[in-house]
Structure formats: structure tokens, C-alpha cells
Amino acid sequence: MASDVAPSKPVAEPDSQRASYLRLLWNDKFAFVSAFWLLLMLACALLAPMLLDGPATTMNLSARNAAPFELERGFAFILGADALGRSILARLAVAAQNTIGIAVAAVACAMIIGACFGLIAGYVGGWIGGLIMRLADIIMSFPSLLLAVVVLYIFEPSVFSMIAVLAFTRIPLYLRTTRAEVLEMRERVFVAAAKVMGASSGRILGRHILPLVVPTLITIATLDFAFVMLVESALSFLGIGIQPPDMTWGLMVAQGRNYLGSAWWLAFWPGLMIILTTMSLNLLSSWLRTVNDPEQRWRLEIGSRSD
């Protein structure tokens, strides 16, 4: 379908379109800062494990629980050090890879699988739709943490199985949302109009229904992102998730819990990272939704007014 769309537009268009997207991003300052932050996190995830692996894993018992904002040990310790005297700043940067990788992969898998089955359940309906919905009910009614414990107990705890478990338990959320939206969309008159034109089911789903469902899914996904990070930290805390010396922000929060009374910064900084990243995703997704909705785009096009 993608090849369908491209040739019909003049060649010069993509460039000017990209420029206008950037201008619209600049018009929404919150979204711009969010995009910047997410790019920074992406850079950390890609580069930090190569560059900062040393400082992140070198123990220094004299710097145990070193307080933040003291420069005498060097800039690496600006955010303090953990219980084994490792630089928190370096660890945050390195942990970005595992954290973001797991969360993105889990959420993306859940969203894609959930959306596909949701489309089928909503559009085809009948006994197939009923079967899909009952399966989703079963997944939902089973405590997700318990399921994760069982699965990870049986299989080797690894990044991959972790992603699989997290994605699996989140599928019903997307599936049900997609189905509900599809049920509403397929009764719209423009869908009937497309049918009358002879459009295939695939085209109706892909061109007419999915584009109107995706914004909702993306919004849910960004909120879900934080939830998945926290579940991942809970699993790590139980000892069946990511194991030291590997690290994630969630695991860092979990490890810092014991020291909340004496050294708050151990749990605070990774917690802040989770919040900032989730919030950025959320702001950027709401910007994306506005930009991609022809009826809403003017809100950004009128420029950055003080109100």
C-alpha cells in the first residue's frame, strides 16, 4: 500500500514536508523539549554501554553512597554513588539501553499483536471474534506478575524471555481497545462508501479504519511504557528479571529502596529518569496526534502564542 501512495505526489514534497514537521515541532515547546530528551536517551542507549561500561561497573568502596552534587571525586559522581561506590550518572546512562530496549520492545510487540487481533475481532466478528475476546479475557484474568514468575521460573531469565512475558501480558489492553474502536469505525458511512467503491477488506482496514485507531493506541502505549518499566523492576526485584551485573532503571530503584532513609539519591535518580522519559513520550505522542489529525493541525500552525 505504501508504494501506492508515494508516486502520486510531486518529488519535491517529502523535503518540504519534513521542514514543516520540524517547524510544527518547534511551535510546541513541550513537544520539542520532549523530542530532545528522547533523542538524548536514544544516544545513551546506543553509545553509553560502549563508552561508560568501565565507570559504571568499577566499585569504589570508599565512595559508598557518596552524596550527590559534590565534585571532589570528579564529574562522574555529580549524582552520587551507589551502595558499592559506582557512579550513578554512568550507571543511568548505561542502564538506558536495557530499560528502553525492554520497554520499547515489549510495548511494541504487545501493541502490534494486540492491534492485529483486535482488528480481526472487531471487523470479522462472529465466532472468531468471540474466541479472540475470550482468550484475551483469560490473559487478563490471570495475574500478570504470577504468570511472569511462573514463566521466568521455568525458562532461563533473559532479556528475551522478559520481553516475551511483558508483551504477552499487555496484549489484551490493545486488543480490547482496538476492537472497540473498530466496532465503532466500521459503522461509519465512509466505510460503507469505500465498500460501495469495491474496496477490499484489507484496504478498508488499512486505509480507513487503522489510521483512525492508531492515535488512540499510541497514546495508550506511551502510558503503558512506564507501567512496563515498573513491572520489569518488580520482576528484577524478585530475582527473576534482569540480574546484576546487568542493570536497568527499575532494578536501580529496587536496589536503592533499602537506602531510602539514608541515601535517597540511589532510588531517586533512576525514578526521575523513568518519569521524564515517560512524560516525554506522552507529550510527544500528543503532539503527533495533533499533527496527524487534519482537523487539529491548525492548533500548531497558528504558531507559538503565549497562551
Added chain:
Amino acid sequence: MTDSTAASGEHLLEVRNLSVDFHTTHGDVHAVRNVSFHLDRGETLAILGESGSGKSVSASAIMNLIDCPPGNILGGEVLYGGRDLLRMPVDERRDLQGRKIAMIFQDTLAHLNPVYSIGWQIGEALRAHGVSGKAVRERTLELLGRVDIPDPSRRADDYPHQFSGGQRQRVMIAMALALRPEILIADEPTTALDVTVQAQILKLLEELRTETGMGLLLITHDLGVVAEVAERVAVMQAGEIVETGPIREIFNRPKHAYTQRLMGTIPGRGALVEDAQGEDRAQPLFEVRGLAKHYPITKGMFRRDTGEVVKAVDGVDFVLMPGEVLGIVGESGSGKSTLARTLLKLETPSGGTAHYRGEDIVTLERDTLFAYRRKVQAVFQDPYSSLNPRMNVFELIAEAWRIHRNVVPREEWRQRVDDLLDKVGMRPDHARRYPHQFSGGQRQRIAIARALALEPEVIICDEAVSALDVSIQAQVIKLLADLRDRLGLSYIFIAHDLPVIHDIADRVMVMKDGKVVETGTVRQIFEAPAHSYTQALLKASPVPEIAEVA
């Protein structure tokens, strides 16, 4: 009515130089500019205007229903009993409203609370103004009886969804009348109703007005409704009153250019299409015999079949010849839309046959269905929902060629879209815009252009002009008639009232409860209707003609 404070000789309600603005991101919109009118006791004043003319905003200003911001009442006075409502303390004003000035609306389902019985809701109006105990119930039943709700003592405990649209409007009227108001403002009270029901409601309003001596302020876009009940008319256009006068003056000797144009667009005044002759040899496009669509009624959680069915379409026969326009008329629930959906293969018929150029459309296979789709296109009622909001006009029209790949080569798409837009009276630069940037009439033009893209033989117009203003309606009908002459199209033109059909159809088929009650040439139907239902429909359609009286 006894405690009237208005001095004799004064008007019951007088609006002077009212101006209302709305703030939007595209600058201020002057919704109402310097509007003045007055309403006397026992009189019906109609404010006539198309959508966006500011007629509803004027009424909302009287009833204090404008949200400020974004609305802003710039100036003017609304005088009731010598006092200015706009500058009155909020408490006093609230007391006055409901008691002295009441209002009814178009969308009755939205204005009745679904979780309370209608008897309770009418009683609430009474209780809020100090009636109590048994008197409330008595008065409620009396009111329901007055607005002709059958068996009031039983129906009073029913909920809004258990009433039909016409009955709900009656309930709303009963609520409005509960406190014996002096002024009743009716904002498009019959727009959502079938013509026969509309006639009954208008009659009821008129009776109540004579009975109680209240002033009735009727806001409408429908010239027929105005002709039926109003004594004076104020014509609004773009926020201004362009002409006011007794109804006879306005209808027979309109002075302002806009009023003249409006009178010219009344459907059902053009010349009738002459009966077609000598085309019997041609093969019919559609040949439908005994077509039926039944919906089984199921019960309980296992969808047990009760053996009963709803007969949405029940044995319909008709023939559509090439180049012909068949009008199908029926009120809501008559099965006309189900018939259209069945012909469009959106529903599977439960019985009967339908042939298109000799080919049975019930048994169309994948490939033959695809070919059929190309020949038979549709334009739907609601231009706001029949266009995908995420696609621009070019994509909307060109989608037809993405699906049917051999119709137009890709290099010519842009040119063809421009041609089509030109054909339906729009500009080529509209191609880059999105549906929400157009008005209802323009959207319907886009929908027509989309239907034309595949060069169909038949276009099924399912209430294609019902949602449009009367002057836009006339334009779209004219466009469809032109296209038929130029491209040799045939139409199945579905509508809920007869006047719309009058100007375009060759033959008319009247439907009721899924059955065809009468078929005939347009001349037969309008000049010599045989069936009593057709006669009732014709009579109920308010024909905007006012006899000249010396």
C-alpha cells in the same frame, strides 16, 4: 398571565440592536449584528434563516444560553415587560426564564434526561417553581393529556427512550408549558421529524398558542414550516435581519435579493418532468422482483431465534430504465434506506430477486461483484461522515482508481481530479484540502465527484440532500440533474418528503412499512395520488404557498 407587568401597547418581547460575537482562532465571527425584532401577545413570529445565519444564536441570547467566552454579547437590549433581560441580576433572570419564557429544541433525546421518567421531569419544572404534593402529579397528567399523549397516567412513568421522536417533542412542549409561559421559543422543533408528524406538532403548537395567548417565536430553516404557522417572518442572513414583514408580503412580494433567491429555491415549484415515452424496448438497468430483507428478532443471552422477524423491506418490485430517475419516498422506518443498502450489496436480501442488466446481483461472485461496484455508486445522506476525515480531497477521489486500476492511468489522476472537481462546481485547488474545511454542500459535491470517478451508470442517492440547507439543496439537485443530462446517468433518488423529489424524478415510488404503496410517474403521484398514504404525505408536506388575499 394575570400578573403581566407589560403596559398595554408595548410589545411582549422586544430585541433591539442585538450583536453577538464569537472568538475563534481565525478572528472574531460576528454571529449576530444589530438584530432587532419584536413579538406580540398571541402572535407567531418566525425567524427564517439557513445554517450559520445567526438565528439560533439570537434565541440563545434571549435565553442566556450563550457561553461567554467564546461568545460575547457586544450590545443591544432584550426587553421583556419593559425590563432589559441582559442587564438583569442573574437570580431574577433565572426565575423569569422557565416561568415566563420557555424553550423547546430540535434534539429531544439530548434534552430529556434518560434516567428519569418523563412524568418526573415535567413535575420537576413545577416543583422548581413552588408547586408541591399531589398537585404536581395532577398537573403533569393534565399537561400530557393536553399535548395528546395517549393514556397519560400510564405513560407518565415511562422513560424518554420509550417514546417516538414526535411524542418526545410533545413531552418537551408539555414541560415548556408547565408554568404557563408567556413566550415559547421553538428552535427547529420539527426538523428531526417525519413530515406527517411535523404537521401534527405544528398544529398542536398553533392550538396551544391560540388557547393560552402566548407569543410563539419559531426558529427554522424550513420555508414550508413558516408558511404553515407563522404570521410574521424575519429573514436572517449572515447575522443580519434582511427583511421583516407579514408572511404574505414575504412570500409573494419579497423585496430583498436574498429573500427572492430563497423563495426561488423552494423545492417542488419547478416544472414537472414530462412522462417519458417510447423507451420500452431498452433493457432495464435494475429489475427488482419481490425483494425482501427481514431481520430475525432474537431473545436472551444465547440469541435464541424467536421465529419472529422485522420486515424492513417486504416484497418490493421496481424497474429502473437507463437515463431514468426513480424517486423513492417514505418516512423513517419505511425501509427505503435498507432497500438502498441491499441494492448496494451492503446487506444480503432475504428473498426475491434483483437483476442488474440481466445479471442477478444476489449471487454476484468476487469478480462480478467488483465489476458491479464500478457501475453502481452511491451518495449518502450525511456529508459530514461519508468522507474519511484523514484523507484530502485528492486522495478521496483518487481512491476509486487505486481500487479499480484499469480505469484511469496514474499519470492522469491529477488532471482527472481537477476535471471532476470542475464538473461538480469546485476549484482544482480544493484538491489539497481536507473534508472538515468545507461546508455541508461542498462536501456533498465532493461525495458526488467521488461517485463519478468510476464513471458509473447508476448513482443511488440515499437522502443525499436531506441534511442540506434549502438553497444548497436546490443547487445540489440542479447539479445532479445537469450531470444526468451530460453523462447519461440514472439515479435512484431516496428522500423522506415529496417536494425534493418533485424537481428531479421521472417516476416515484412511495414506501410505507417496507412495502410499496404506490408507483407512478411524477405527474400521477403529484396530481392524482391514488393511495391514501400518498395523499396524506402530500398534504402533510408543508407547501410554501400563501394564497393572495386582497
